[in-house]
Amino acid sequence: MKPISVDDLINLKILPFDIYNSKGKVIFYAGEILTPGKVLQLKYINELYIDEEKGQETDDELLELLNEDETPDKTVTGESLHPAEIIFKKQVQSPVITEEFKNEVTNKNKEMIDRFIDDGAADPMLCMEVRDSIIDEILPEVSKILYRSQLKIMGDYYYVHGLNVATLSAVLAHRMKLSTQAIKDITLAGMLHDIGKLKIPEDIIRKASYMSPNEVKVVQLHPRLGYKILKDNFGVSENIAKVALQHHERNDGSGYPFGISGNFISLESSIVSICNVYDQLTSGKGEVRVKNTREAVKYLLNCGTKHFKSEVLYTFVHMTNYNDLAPITIDFS
Numbered sequence: 001m002k003p004i005s006v007d008d009l010i011n012l013k014i015l016p017f018d019i020y021n022s023k024g025k026v027i028f029y030a031g032e033i034l035t036p037g038k039v040l041q042l043k044y045i046n047e048l049y050i051d052e053e054k055g056q057e058t059d060d061e062l063l064e065l066l067n068e069d070e071t072p073d074k075t076v077t078g079e080s081l082h083p084a085e086i087i088f089k090k091q092v093q094s095p096v097i098t099e100e101f102k103n104e105v106t107n108k109n110k111e112m113i114d115r116f117i118d119d120g121a122a123d124p125m126l127c128m129e130v131r132d133s134i135i136d137e138i139l140p141e142v143s144k145i146l147y148r149s150q151l152k153i154m155g156d157y158y159y160v161h162g163l164n165v166a167t168l169s170a171v172l173a174h175r176m177k178l179s180t181q182a183i184k185d186i187t188l189a190g191m192l193h194d195i196g197k198l199k200i201p202e203d204i205i206r207k208a209s210y211m212s213p214n215e216v217k218v219v220q221l222h223p224r225l226g227y228k229i230l231k232d233n234f235g236v237s238e239n240i241a242k243v244a245l246q247h248h249e250r251n252d253g254s255g256y257p258f259g260i261s262g263n264f265i266s267l268e269s270s271i272v273s274i275c276n277v278y279d280q281l282t283s284g285k286g287e288v289r290v291k292n293t294r295e296a297v298k299y300l301l302n303c304g305t306k307h308f309k310s311e312v313l314y315t316f317v318h319m320t321n322y323n324d325l326a327p328i329t330i331d332f333s
Contacts, residue, residue: 001049006042009034018310022047029310096150097167101137105130109191110159117198122233131188134167139174139183148278148319149293149326157283158206164283166190168275175319176271176311188236189243190272195234196226196244223248223257243269247276252306270309274300274316277307282328293324 001020009019012034019028019042027045028038042048108130115121138151145151151167153160169190173183197205200222204215211219226244230236246260246269253261265273280286281296290296297317305313 001051004048004050006039006048009042009048010039017050017314020049020051021045022049024049026310029305029313096138096141096145097153098137101133102153102155105133105163106153106155106160108133109163113159113198116195116233120233122229124234124236127188127191127234130163130191131166131184134163134170134187134191135184138167138170142171142174145171146321147293147324147326148297149282149324150320152282152326152329154329157285158202161279161283161285162191162194164279165193165272165275168278169272172271172275172312172316172319175315182268185237185240186243186268186271189240189268190275192226192230192234192236192240193244193247193272193276194222194226195229196222196224199225199229220248220256239266239268242266243272245269247273249273250307251309254306265309267309267312270312274308274312277303278316284328290328292328293326294322296328297322297324 001024004019009015015028015034018026021027027042027048028034108126112123112126112130115123148168151164151171153163153167166187167190170183170187173186178186197219200218204211204218207215223245227241230241230244231238243266245257246265249255249258249260249265249269251261251265251270253259277286278296278300281288281290281299282293286296286299288299290299300308300313301317308316
């Protein structure tokens, strides 16, 4: 643990790290907005600490990077380029998702989804194949991942959203140093978290414009439907099925379907939840509109620990470079 003073914190808007007292108890969590009231509260505490082992910044690096002007880096090619072009040029130097891998997992996931929609046939083995492909292809390349946008599988959101959430969840679980089996379970849960939507009319699920209150209620049935499908049809374990049930719950109890909070939400569900929100935002499907992946991260930080567990939020924000300017991908299908 490393000491930190209130003076080091006073200019922060959002905490990029947990703050502890001398007894090792967390006072404020990463992602919380540092209001004047909280600063005043900290001034009355004699000793404040942060956890050095988590690599937390003490010099405002996180928010400086997130809030700095989006000025193109001309050192990449020696010429002026759009920020997104530069990011993609950098990524070419260390590719993570190959075209062959993308085609393989997308085709298998589409086959699984179409088969279930057409005749209700579940294919757990095909899901396991996709899960293993993600783990075998992505995790050995973790050291090469500079930006979250390197993990993006492009295509029809209806078929690739689960794959993107599974991929992000695998990397996040790996960064959190979870066991091999936990990573496998979380990856599969990420892939299948929205399977309940397959029981909802496709014209509602694919609706790009305003939904009526009744349509919103119908869509909000999908966590319960997904849990039942995974238990009855796919025969997965309780911890995997529970992710489908809980991935829209929030840390402060403001989510659905049950409004549970804190430790009542499983760690697996919390991991998939933040990856789900991030992929929605960067696919133009979120509650708010962002123009690039960095703005998506800022949105997650603004939601803070009201929505996400602190250790999950903190690790997700720090698992790649913050300064990712890759533009969002909007699927109009």
